[in-house]
Amino acid sequence: MINFIKRKISYVISIALLLLSIYLLFISIHPASIFTGPERWIVEFLSYTSHGVNYIILKSKSIWKDYIFLINTKKELNILKKDLELLREENHRLTEALKAYQRSEELLRFSRKNNLPSAIGSVIAYDPSPWFRTVTIDIGKKHGIERNMPVITHQGVVGRVINVYPNFSKVMLITDVNSSIDVLDQRSRVRGILSGRSDEVCELRYIKKTDDVKEGDPIITSGWGGYFPKGLLVGWVTRVEKTGGIFQKIEVSPSAQLKSLEEVLVIKTQPELLKDKNYIEE
Amino acid sequence: MKKISLNALVALFVILIQSTIISRIDISNLKPDITVILIVFLGFNVGFNHGMILSFLSGYLMDLLSGSPSGFFSLIKTAGFLQSYLIRRKVVTGGSLFFFIVVGLISLLEGIESIILIILLGIDRSIVYQIWENLISYASLNVISAVFLQTIIQRFRKPSLQEGV
Numbered sequence: 001m002i003n004f005i006k007r008k009i010s011y012v013i014s015i016a017l018l019l020l021s022i023y024l025l026f027i028s029i030h031p032a033s034i035f036t037g038p039e040r041w042i043v044e045f046l047s048y049t050s051h052g053v054n055y056i057i058l059k060s061k062s063i064w065k066d067y068i069f070l071i072n073t074k075k076e077l078n079i080l081k082k083d084l085e086l087l088r089e090e091n092h093r094l095t096e097a098l099k100a101y102q103r104s105e106e107l108l109r110f111s112r113k114n115n116l117p118s119a120i121g122s123v124i125a126y127d128p129s130p131w132f133r134t135v136t137i138d139i140g141k142k143h144g145i146e147r148n149m150p151v152i153t154h155q156g157v158v159g160r161v162i163n164v165y166p167n168f169s170k171v172m173l174i175t176d177v178n179s180s181i182d183v184l185d186q187r188s189r190v191r192g193i194l195s196g197r198s199d200e201v202c203e204l205r206y207i208k209k210t211d212d213v214k215e216g217d218p219i220i221t222s223g224w225g226g227y228f229p230k231g232l233l234v235g236w237v238t239r240v241e242k243t244g245g246i247f248q249k250i251e252v253s254p255s256a257q258l259k260s261l262e263e264v265l266v267i268k269t270q271p272e273l274l275k276d277k278n279y280i281e282e
Numbered sequence: 283m284k285k286i287s288l289n290a291l292v293a294l295f296v297i298l299i300q301s302t303i304i305s306r307i308d309i310s311n312l313k314p315d316i317t318v319i320l321i322v323f324l325g326f327n328v329g330f331n332h333g334m335i336l337s338f339l340s341g342y343l344m345d346l347l348s349g350s351p352s353g354f355f356s357l358i359k360t361a362g363f364l365q366s367y368l369i370r371r372k373v374v375t376g377g378s379l380f381f382f383i384v385v386g387l388i389s390l391l392e393g394i395e396s397i398i399l400i401i402l403l404g405i406d407r408s409i410v411y412q413i414w415e416n417l418i419s420y421a422s423l424n425v426i427s428a429v430f431l432q433t434i435i436q437r438f439r440k441p442s443l444q445e446g447v
Contacts, residue, residue, distance in 0.1 A: 028352035
């Protein structure tokens, strides 16, 4: 038997790995079994390493901007200009720090104004796959983050937490194909479901042809889905088509800059408590 | 054991590059997938067992960091390696051009396999049209990335004694 396995080791490995992949797919259908035991540690390790790589990228960008890019100019400069460079570098660092502070301040002001308990997190990694849209942020269970908590910026809704690890969380963006949010047209109060398309824009579904939705209308959360408080800005209607079928084809551009996310705000309220509460709009 | 650890490190490195640097690239809402280039490279250059384990690992790590269902990319990447390995064995010709063609072909096959899995798993169908519409662009982007990577590698690689002669 052992000799047979040794002779056919390639077949054994390939069949075992393919079966393991299929098994993983099957267990992923049951949410309770996802990411337990060693998988959690792997994700934690990956996230820490991503954090490190991200830090190196940002530092390298800064070094490139401040030194390498200016190397030819520096040759022509005298000692005074070197001093100026140092001041510029310091200024650049301070400006970056100020911008980060302003962004955090804006997020906190937004959170305080709406009386929402929240935590600020930084985006450290993006989804490596070409078809899904998630980001990893540097706050997790230790910071009070839980599954399904809404994630926003001062510009609007970003998505919701789908996996929580001790120090990191995975956030599904509203543009991901698995994302669906119950929303309202702020002007006409027409209700629909906003779904992601793994694209730059989202699709507003189940809006009848007789319903009044126009380009430029702001779309806000309805508070009915159970995850998001009512009245958060999600995006703007960018295209309305009334061809074929009983529903309109409506595209919505997210108001938050999802491609260049840096800091995000996680609303630390249990989704159940958000039901029927008009936190924001009031 | 040493080989497996090394495999895991290589897979980890590629996934980290993909989720931090490559993910920042955005060309018409598409980004290159260097794991495709990795698995084709493995299919061409390493043994069957070694390549199978490494491609499974890269897919599994991708599953952990991605919003995909667990096992989705593990299966696709393992199948991708098998396909590139079989193509390499059946076709005698080698060379860079052939490698780039296989990268394009495996990218197309991965897209089709993704569509099949998405339908089987009952994920929202709108992504199927999204993948189908972008399949050619995605494959072309991966081929361009493979050409770009090869140019960089050749630039930094020292010419061997044989090449000098």
